[in-house]
Amino acid sequence: MKKILLSLILVGTLTLANAQVKAPQPSPSATVKQTIGLSEVTVEYSRPSAKNRKVFGNLVPMNQVWRTGANGSSDITFANETLFGGVKVPAGKYALYSIPSQNDWELILYKDTEQWGAPKELKEDLVVAKVKVKTEKNPMFQETFQIGFQDLKNDKANLILTWENTLVKVPIFIDSQKEVLESINTTLASKTAKGSDYHQAANYYFENGMDLKKALEYIRKANQLQPDLYYMLKLQAEIEAANGLKKEAIATAKKSLELSKKANSDDYVKINNDNIAKWSK
Numbered sequence: 001m002k003k004i005l006l007s008l009i010l011v012g013t014l015t016l017a018n019a020q021v022k023a024p025q026p027s028p029s030a031t032v033k034q035t036i037g038l039s040e041v042t043v044e045y046s047r048p049s050a051k052n053r054k055v056f057g058n059l060v061p062m063n064q065v066w067r068t069g070a071n072g073s074s075d076i077t078f079a080n081e082t083l084f085g086g087v088k089v090p091a092g093k094y095a096l097y098s099i100p101s102q103n104d105w106e107l108i109l110y111k112d113t114e115q116w117g118a119p120k121e122l123k124e125d126l127v128v129a130k131v132k133v134k135t136e137k138n139p140m141f142q143e144t145f146q147i148g149f150q151d152l153k154n155d156k157a158n159l160i161l162t163w164e165n166t167l168v169k170v171p172i173f174i175d176s177q178k179e180v181l182e183s184i185n186t187t188l189a190s191k192t193a194k195g196s197d198y199h200q201a202a203n204y205y206f207e208n209g210m211d212l213k214k215a216l217e218y219i220r221k222a223n224q225l226q227p228d229l230y231y232m233l234k235l236q237a238e239i240e241a242a243n244g245l246k247k248e249a250i251a252t253a254k255k256s257l258e259l260s261k262k263a264n265s266d267d268y269v270k271i272n273n274d275n276i277a278k279w280s281k
Contacts, residue, residue: 027070032148037155037176041082043096045074049144055164056100065108067118068098068161069145075113076159083173084109085131094128098161098168100135105161105168107131131170138167154208180204188218195226199235206239215239230259230268237275246279253279 027048034041048070053059060066068074073095082089085107094109097118109128112119145163155177159170184201187193202218205211219236226232233256241249253272260268 029071030147034149034152034157036149036152036157036172037174038179039078039080039082039174039176041079041149041159041172041174042077043074043147043159044077045069045096045147046071047144047146050164056166060100060163063099063101065118065122066098066100067115068096068107069147072117073097073110073113073115074147076109078174080174080176083171083175084129085133085170085172087129087131089129097122100166102135104132104134107133107168107170133168133170136167136169138162138165141165154204177208195222195224195229195232198222198225199232202239203235206235206242212239212243216243228259230256230263230265233259234268234272234275237272241275241279250276250279 025046027046029044029046032043046069048059050059056062074097075093076096077093078084078089078091080091082091089109093113094111095113095115097108097110099106099108108122108130110119110122111126111128112123142162142164146161148160148162149157149172150160150169151158155175156171156173159172161168161170184204187197188201198218199222202215202222205215205218216236216239219232219239222232223229223236233252237249237253237256240246240252253276257269257272257276260272
């Protein structure tokens with residue numbers, strides 16, 4: 001009995017010794033994942049708030065290396081080789097440091113991601129990229145520091161950093177064209193290729209200003225395999241117009257217009273009407 005009591009006392013003592021107060025973090029952690037092209041970019045960081053304090057020039061000193069957030073370093077991971085502000089960066093995980101100043105920021109990608117906060121001195125052999133970008137006035141006050149992505153295109157986006165009245169954009173470009181073209185060629189070479197596959201291929205060529213004759217070949221094949229789909233006919237009309245075939249484009253757009261009306265697709269009704277008016281001039 002004594003042994004049992006001693007064991008219970010010991011367990012209780014250890015439990016109390018290991019107990020910790022649970023409370024909300026003043027700068028909670030956040031993770032942002034964004035697909036750009038066929039690749040993924042991940043940002044892990046902590047989000048401090050202004051809390052009635054002046055941020056830049058006070059809470060965050062100007063012209064000094066900042067951790068670009070709170071707590072440990074803010075980290076950014078590229079699944080593929082990336083152009084970060086025009087600088088080629090290999091796939092991998094990097095600490096994201098910055099040096100804020102009045103009119104511009106210097107963004108730094110750093111190999112060592114185990115620092116707590118920012119290092120007192122950056123080691124040049126660990127610096128992967130340095131990019132200087134102009135600051136912009138944030139259209140509305142940002143209470144809590146935020147990192148995100150905007151202006152997404154097929155293979156590029158802007159990394160956005162906002163806090164207080166400051167906004168900073170860093171362009172990111174990830175070349176996925178080689179992978180996309182390999183996927184198109186492999187898929188369309190298959191006997192099971194569908195109209196939707198040809199439609200996607202045509203759209204990619206058209207949106208990226210590539211071979212317009214091939215885009216036209218693909219979209220016409222798409223509409224042969226899956227006829228009377230208003231959205232695919234709308235794309236065919238636009239590609240025909242881009243190839244200088246305005247009469248054919250107008251006829252195709254009219255067919256798409258009628259099918260759009262039947263499908264109650266107001267957006268496509270408007271697009272087709274606008275296109276017909278434009279090409280009829």
